[in-house]
Amino acid sequence: MEITWLGTAGFIIKSKEGEIAFDPFLSRGNGQASPFSVKSFENSQAVFVGHGHFDHVYDIPQIASGTEVKIYAPGLTGQILKLRGVPSSRLVEASNKEILFKPFKMRAFHSAHTRFDMPLILSTAKRCGVHGCAHALKLGVSYPKGLVQTYYFEMQGKKFLFVSSAGCTEKELMMYQKLEVDYFLAPLQGHSHIQEIAAKQVSIVKPKVVIPHHHDDFYPPLSQNISVDIFREKLKQMSFAGDVLEIPLFKSAQI
Numbered sequence: 001m002e003i004t005w006l007g008t009a010g011f012i013i014k015s016k017e018g019e020i021a022f023d024p025f026l027s028r029g030n031g032q033a034s035p036f037s038v039k040s041f042e043n044s045q046a047v048f049v050g051h052g053h054f055d056h057v058y059d060i061p062q063i064a065s066g067t068e069v070k071i072y073a074p075g076l077t078g079q080i081l082k083l084r085g086v087p088s089s090r091l092v093e094a095s096n097k098e099i100l101f102k103p104f105k106m107r108a109f110h111s112a113h114t115r116f117d118m119p120l121i122l123s124t125a126k127r128c129g130v131h132g133c134a135h136a137l138k139l140g141v142s143y144p145k146g147l148v149q150t151y152y153f154e155m156q157g158k159k160f161l162f163v164s165s166a167g168c169t170e171k172e173l174m175m176y177q178k179l180e181v182d183y184f185l186a187p188l189q190g191h192s193h194i195q196e197i198a199a200k201q202v203s204i205v206k207p208k209v210v211i212p213h214h215h216d217d218f219y220p221p222l223s224q225n226i227s228v229d230i231f232r233e234k235l236k237q238m239s240f241a242g243d244v245l246e247i248p249l250f251k252s253a254q255i
Contacts, residue, residue: 001156003211004252006036008055008218009164009187012044015155017103021047022151022162022185023056024063029219035250038066046070046101048094048151050164051113052077054143055218061085072100074108076146094149104153109175111150112167114190114197123192127221136222150176158182158255161205165190166198173204181207183245183255188215188226195227199234202242209243209255210235216249 001015009023021044026034041047041063049072050056057077064071064086072094073081082091092100100106125133150172151162161176162185168176184207186198202210215226228246235244247253 001158001255002252003247003255005211005213005247005249007032007034007216007249009050009214011162011185011213012040013155013160014043017155019044020101020104020106020153021069023048023050023164024059025055025057025218026059029222031216031218031220031223032249038063041067041069044069045103046072046106048100048106048108048149048162049073049077049081050150050162051148052080052144052146054139055223056164057081057143064090072106072108074147074149076144080143080146094151096149101153104155106151106153108149108151109172111148111163111165111172112169113145113148113165114167114187114194117191117193119192120190124222124224127224129221132221152176152179152181161185161207163187163201166194166201168201170204173201176205181205182209183207184210186210186212188212188228188231189223195231195234198231199238199240202235203238203240207242209245210240211245211247213247 004012008025010025011022026036047069061084072092074094078091094108096108153160159181160183161181166187188194212228217223217225
């Protein structure tokens with residue numbers, strides 16, 4: 001099985017059972033250019049969307065127009081994607097009431113977005129300046145968050161949990177713990193203490209392996225690099241017994 005980190009919260013996961021993707025964001029502004037393109041998704045059967053922010057959905061209309069991939073998106077996000085050109089026939093509502101993609105037993109769970117704290121807001125505003133803040137506001141209005149979904153799926157007998165933003169409640173996390181997750185794809189973005197927040201979530205879910213994502217400087221100056229080393233240290237402090245698999249930006253890992 002191969003898992004490729006596309007940058008931001010984006011992944012392509014391939015196994016002998018098929019290929020799926022999550023939150024592909026390729027248009028990285030002034031950030032490091034992505035080596036991926038629409039052709040990278042030609043063999044993907046489905047794209048699953050965590051929520052509607054621009055850094056999770058911006059490139060999906062182009063991907064949909066150049067491939068036959070199905071797009072699974074929650075509520076409002078699906079409607080926005082439709083308005084942006086994704087055909088209705090290619091859109092599937094990511095309902096939490098049924099199995100979404102039977103080959104992988106894909107299920108969606110209602111989740112929540114990380115709450116931006118004031119230190120992060122102030123430091124971001126300082127980096128962006130007036131023009132950058134206006135641009136960020138425009139992106140926020142054009143790409144509303146909508147419903148946030150977490151996805152659970154199985155591949156080759158292994159259980160995965162993909163979280164698009166680290167706003168999960170303790171009740172939600174306890175539910176995931178009961179699923180006995182093997183691989184937890186954990187986002188590191190959206191709060192000045194995100195490493196500690198994510199580490200606490202991992203310590204509750206208790207996966208065998210955690211794969212950090214969204215820690216790259218994906219859209220500067222709005223974004224910034226987040227230290228995975230600090231995340232590792234926080235996990236040690238919480239006596240996390242599993243492993244950390246840090247996939248380099250734009251690279252793949254065999255699992």
